Amino acid sequence: MKKIYIAGYDVFKKDSIQIGKYYCELCDKYGFKGLYPLDNVVDFNQNKNKIAQDIYKANVQLINQSDIVIANLNAFRGKEADSGTIWECGYAKALGKEVYGYMQDNQTYLDTFKSNEKQLVDGTYFDMDNMVIEDFDYSINLMIACSVNKMIFGTFEDSLKALQK
Template sequence: MKKIYIAGPDVFEPNSIEIGRKYSNLCEKYGFKGLYPLDNVVDFNQEKRKIAQDIFKANVELIKQADIIIANLNAFRGKEADSGTIWECGYASALGKKVYGYIAKNLNYIDTFNEDETKKLNGIVVDLDSKTIEDFDYQINLMIACSVEKLVIGGFEDCLKELEK
């Protein structure tokens, strides 16, 4: 049975354990075994940096065990996807794993900015700090969009359905 590493900021939600169970159950429904970061056993009665290292090592091990990564690439605490999730996608891709991502809105990245958050500089749309805003007709940064096997508009189960094709 192929294994799917379930990546995303869902681990920060108040009901993160239930979300993980739901996603793992969906994996089973589609013939996969789900590997959710919160399935790891970590001793939280130690120094914070040791806890962080243990979480990191455990998640890296899960990614190594996985055949496929499905990543929640929705904006998290801003306009970008969760940085930890992005790292996991890059690491998995470097290991030769298939990475699938999902995003709720079919909105180009540049269109996530309101007019009061941008200006034009020499005909190019930039943010208020005069930094260029990507405009490549992707919903997310080009490095992620071009490295995932498929960027699905929808949710976790939509990615699983894509794997059936």
């Protein structure tokens, strides 16, 4: 049975434990074993840096055990996906794992900027800090869009369904 590491900012939600259980149940339903970051046992009665190191090591170990990573790449605290999730995707890709991303909608990254948040100068869009806005018709940064095995527009369960095809 293939193992799926479930990456994404869902671990920061108040009901993260229940979300993880639900995602793991969905994995079972589709013939996979789900590995959720909060399944790790970490001693929270130590200093913060040690806790952080333990979480990091435990999650790396789960990615190492996995065959596939499915990552929630929806925007988190801004216009971009969670940076920890992006790291996990890159690490898994470097290990030769299959990496799948999912997002709720497929609007381009450029379209996530409102008209008052961008300006067109000589055919190139810039944000209000005069930084170029990527315009490759992807919903996410090209380095992620070009490296995932497949981008699914939908939910975690839609990603599992896509793996069945």
